[in-house]
Amino acid sequence: MRRNPALYYGKKALVFLLSVFVLSVAVFYISRLAPGDPLMSYYGERTEKMSVEEKEAAREKLGLNDPIYIQYIRWVENAAKGEFGISFKYKQDVMEVIGSRIGFTLILGGIGFVLTFAGALLLGVLCAWHEDKWVDKILCKGGTLLSCIPEFWLSLALILIFAVTLRWLPSSGAYDIGYKDDWLNRVTHLILPLTIVVLQHLWYYAYMVRNKLLEETRADYVLLGKSKGLSKKDIMLKHCLRNVLPSYISMMAISVPHVVGGTYIVETVFSYPGIGALSYESARYHDYNLLMVLCMMTGVLVIFCNLIGGIINERIDPRIKANEVVQISEVTVD
Amino acid sequence: MTEEKLFTMVGIRPESATPEKKVSRRKGFPWVSVVLMTAIVLCCLAAELLMTKDPGYLDLENFNVAPNGEFLFGTDTLGRDIFSGIWYGGRISITIGFFATVIATFIAVVYGSVSGIAPAWLDNLMMRFAEIFLSVPGLLLVLFLQAILGQANVLTLSIVIGVTGWASIAKIIRTEVRQIRSSEYVVASRCMGGRFFHVLGKHLAPNFVSCVMFMVVMNVRTAIVTESTLSFMGMGLPLEIISWGSMLSLAEKALLTDSWWIIIIPGTFLVTLLMCITNVGNYMRKAANRKGSNL
Numbered sequence: 001m002r003r004n005p006a007l008y009y010g011k012k013a014l015v016f017l018l019s020v021f022v023l024s025v026a027v028f029y030i031s032r033l034a035p036g037d038p039l040m041s042y043y044g045e046r047t048e049k050m051s052v053e054e055k056e057a058a059r060e061k062l063g064l065n066d067p068i069y070i071q072y073i074r075w076v077e078n079a080a081k082g083e084f085g086i087s088f089k090y091k092q093d094v095m096e097v098i099g100s101r102i103g104f105t106l107i108l109g110g111i112g113f114v115l116t117f118a119g120a121l122l123l124g125v126l127c128a129w130h131e132d133k134w135v136d137k138i139l140c141k142g143g144t145l146l147s148c149i150p151e152f153w154l155s156l157a158l159i160l161i162f163a164v165t166l167r168w169l170p171s172s173g174a175y176d177i178g179y180k181d182d183w184l185n186r187v188t189h190l191i192l193p194l195t196i197v198v199l200q201h202l203w204y205y206a207y208m209v210r211n212k213l214l215e216e217t218r219a220d221y222v223l224l225g226k227s228k229g230l231s232k233k234d235i236m237l238k239h240c241l242r243n244v245l246p247s248y249i250s251m252m253a254i255s256v257p258h259v260v261g262g263t264y265i266v267e268t269v270f271s272y273p274g275i276g277a278l279s280y281e282s283a284r285y286h287d288y289n290l291l292m293v294l295c296m297m298t299g300v301l302v303i304f305c306n307l308i309g310g311i312i313n314e315r316i317d318p319r320i321k322a323n324e325v326v327q328i329s330e331v332t333v334d
Numbered sequence: 335m336t337e338e339k340l341f342t343m344v345g346i347r348p349e350s351a352t353p354e355k356k357v358s359r360r361k362g363f364p365w366v367s368v369v370l371m372t373a374i375v376l377c378c379l380a381a382e383l384l385m386t387k388d389p390g391y392l393d394l395e396n397f398n399v400a401p402n403g404e405f406l407f408g409t410d411t412l413g414r415d416i417f418s419g420i421w422y423g424g425r426i427s428i429t430i431g432f433f434a435t436v437i438a439t440f441i442a443v444v445y446g447s448v449s450g451i452a453p454a455w456l457d458n459l460m461m462r463f464a465e466i467f468l469s470v471p472g473l474l475l476v477l478f479l480q481a482i483l484g485q486a487n488v489l490t491l492s493i494v495i496g497v498t499g500w501a502s503i504a505k506i507i508r509t510e511v512r513q514i515r516s517s518e519y520v521v522a523s524r525c526m527g528g529r530f531f532h533v534l535g536k537h538l539a540p541n542f543v544s545c546v547m548f549m550v551v552m553n554v555r556t557a558i559v560t561e562s563t564l565s566f567m568g569m570g571l572p573l574e575i576i577s578w579g580s581m582l583s584l585a586e587k588a589l590l591t592d593s594w595w596i597i598i599i600p601g602t603f604l605v606t607l608l609m610c611i612t613n614v615g616n617y618m619r620k621a622a623n624r625k626g627s628n629l
Contacts, residue, residue, distance in 0.1 A: 019466065030478075131627060144616070148608040150559045152566050153601045156585050164592055171589070214627070222628040265473070268567060283478045284569065295478070303466075 012307055023299040024292075028072050031291055075292070085289035089281070094289050098275055098297075104174050105267070105274030108190065109260030112197030116259055117252055119202050124209025129236060131214060140210075143203035155196050155269040162192060172271040193266045200266075201259055205251070209244065216240035246316040253309035257302045367613035374607050378424035387415035389422040389576050398593050408595040411587045412573075416595065420603055423576040427558055427604070430492050430577070434557035437496025439550055442503035446542075447534050449504070450511025461508065467501040476560055480569050491570055495557045503549045510542035551615035555608050562604060578604045 050058070059065050066074075078085065084094040123139065130136045163171035170176070170189050179185040216222070217240055225235045264276035271277070275294060282290040377384055386406065387393075397413035399405050407416035449460040479494045480486055486494075514520060520537050528536070564570030565579025573580055581600045588596035 144612055145605075145609060148555070148612050149605050150562055150601075150608075152563050153582065153597075153604065156582070156589070156597050157601065159589060160594055160597055164589055165594075217627045219628070226628070262473075264477070265563060265567070280477060280567070291478075306465075 012311070016303060016307055019303045020296075020300055023303070024076075024296055025072065027292060027295045027299070028075065029068060031286075031288055031295075032068050032071070084293050087282075087287055087290040089285055089287045089290070094293050097290060098278070098293065101273055101275050101278055104272060105263055105276055106260070108193055108197060108266070108272065108274060109263050111190075112194055112201075112263075113256065113259045115194070115198045116201045117205065117248075117255075119198065120205035121209055121248070123202070123206035124213060125236070125241065127206070127210040128213035128217070128240075129232075131217075136210075140207075143207060146199060147203050151196060151200050151265045152269055154199065155192075155266060158192055158195065159269075174273055189272075193263075193270045193272055196266045197259070197263060200262075201255075205255075208251070209248065212244045212247065213240055216243050246313070250309040250313040250316070253305050253312055256305045257298060261298050261301060362617060364610075364613040364617050367610035370606065371610035371614065374424065374603065374610075375428060378421050378428055381418075381421035381425055384421050385415075385418035387418045389414060389418040390574065391415075398591055398596075400593070401595055401599075407599045408593070410581065410596050411584050411591070411593070414576075416581070416599055419576050419581055420578075420600060423578050423581055423600070424603065424607075426488060426571070426575065426577040427561060427579065428607075430488060430495065430561045431554045431558040433488075433492035434495035434499065434561075435550060435553045437493060438499040438553055438557075439503060439546075441497065441500040442507060442546075443534070443539070445500065446504035446507025447511050447530075447538055450508040450538075451515055451530075457508070457512075461505065464501045464504055468505075473560060473563065476564065477567075477569060480564060485572065486564070486570050487575070488571070491561060491564065492557075495560050499553055499556060503546050503553065506546055506549060507542050510545055511538055514538065514541050548615050548619040551611060551618060555611045555615070558604070558608065558611075 056065075064071075075085075082095075086092060087094050087097045090097050123143075127136045127139050159171045162169045169192055171192070174189050175182070175186050176189075213236070217236070219240075221239065222235055225239060230239075261276070263272075263274060264280050266272065267274045267276035268280055275297075279291070279294040279298070281287070282294060391414065393409060393413035393415070395413070396405065396409050398411050399409045401408040405415050405417065407420065409415055410419075445460065445464070449457050449464075452460065475498045476494055479498065480491070483490055483494065514537075520533060523533050523537055561570055561577065562579030562582060565577055566582045566585070568583055571577050571580045573583065578600045582597065582604075585597050588594075
């Protein structure tokens with residue numbers, strides 16, 4: 001199917017660029033057509049005291065008076081030069097604002113991602129191994145319960161238990177003031193948010209691994225293996241699991257934005273200074289430039305990861321068309 | 335295991351060894367969940383009968399009171415009675431879950447059927463769009479939409495949650511429609527001049543209802559979670575409109591004063607309801623006869 005790799009990847013790249021373009025236009029228009037005054041986020045309280053002429057001058061200065069498509073073209077021109085404008089709220093270059101915070105999100109989301117997928121694989125195999133025994137039943141019940149608990153409430157409950165009542169762990173921030181370089185301090189601040197990130201996604205993927213494995217154990221090659229005298233362990237781990245892994249890996253690729261980028265609630269509840277909380281703020285306070293870049297970052301990540309997931313899958317199993325991969329995100333709990 | 339035993343076991347599947355027993359259709363029916371869910375919904379509908387106080391009244395003398403004889407579930411940081419608020423607010427939470435799902439299902443049915451009937455290129459285009467829609471983290475989309483729309487009320491919130499939640503249902507409907515669209519009865523109906531909505535309602539819908547029921551039920555769950563999350567973050571319903579989410583938006587103040595009841599009690603109701611909905615949904619999904627394992 002990949003007779004000409006250049007053509008194949010060229011096509012993929014074209015789809016990618018086109019998607020990014022459509023996304024940027026959509027975000028740009030929607031955010032600007034929305035009611036709400038961007039001047040408020042730039043000048044804050046002072047806006048109310050400004051005269052009509054002053055407001056007009058301010059709009060002119062920020063380039064808010066031109067038609068939207070002109071604003072968009074200007075934005076693209078500047079973006080091509082690497083200038084994304086200043087954040088209205090922080091009065092700083094957008095990239096600087098994001099740069100100072102993105103590390104926190106990458107740590108939280110990245111570690112969460114690794115733990116989630118390692119844990120889910122382990123749990124899934126464990127459940128499939130003990131199918132319909134009490135271990136499996138308890139894990140399934142517990143997992144269903146876990147998937148029913150809203151993320152924010154779980155965070156609140158954990159804060160209430162571990163930070164307020166037991167006073168074992170801090171409830172907010174990424175480090176205490178004055179402890180910026182103390183990694184132990186940072187780790188203690190990371191435990192609760194990380195627990196939430198992992199718990200939030202764990203069961204969804206574990207359940208998927210369990211079901212896929214159970215499907216595999218019903219295949220005929222299992223019978224063959226058994227009649228040749230292979231042990232349950234060998235069949236399960238060397239044969240069944242091996243058949244499940246490809247789709248698991250492409251699943252991991254697609255889930256990157258969900259797990260790594262899906263930390264906005266956790267960050268807001270824990271006042272964790274990452275870009276999740278930042279994107280929530282920027283949407284709320286009509287901080288256009290910031291919102292635009294954050295949206296584009298998420299969007300590009302989503303599109304890119306979907307593409308990678310598709311490519312991985314086609315490579316491993318040519319029977320699968322790329323678009324079938326996305327179906328697995330159908331019942332996402334978030 | 336002896337060699338002989340291994341030899342006889344291999345290849346024998348449990349279902350072929352014993353004659354199939356007729357399984358009662360009611361087996362595995364989630365009685366507990368259904369009863370609990372009905373109870374919660376009925377209590378919320380009959381909130382006026384159950385309420386001991388006015389849920390919106392700010393009792394400045396009794397704020398932040400722990401559960402006691404007068405205030406069964408305590409009062410929140412503004413002095414509102416939580417027991418009354420639970421029933422009164424539950425009504426709004428459930429309403430939003432219901433309406434959002436109706437909107438999402440309606441869009442999904444139309445979109446999915448059109449895509450299923452449409453020529454290949456349009457079908458492709460529509461499905462690509464649905465996929466892009468699906469791959470954007472759902473809550474982020476709702477957050478942005480709601481932020482843009484400004485102050486939420488029950489209607490706008492239902493609409494926002496509804497228009498962001500249709501894609502997964504639409505995909506399933508499209509697959510089903512694609513399979514039955516060239517059956518004789520559909521062709522016959524169209525030859526006789528049946529319009530799109532006629533064919534949809536008379537011939538297509540009855541065929542895909544059973545497949546999407548699970549998704550629809552789960553959509554109610556997602557909608558309720560989304561409402562509560564948004565309200566909690568201060569972007570959904572304002573504090574004056576009591577819902578389980580907006581009750582929980584006082585949580586930060588509650589944490590400072592160590593008042594666990596403000597967080598735990600509305601949350602427990604929320605989780606219980608969600609759990610019941612999930613159990614009902616899972617019951618609908620369960621495959622009838624699963625093959626026995628070969629292992």
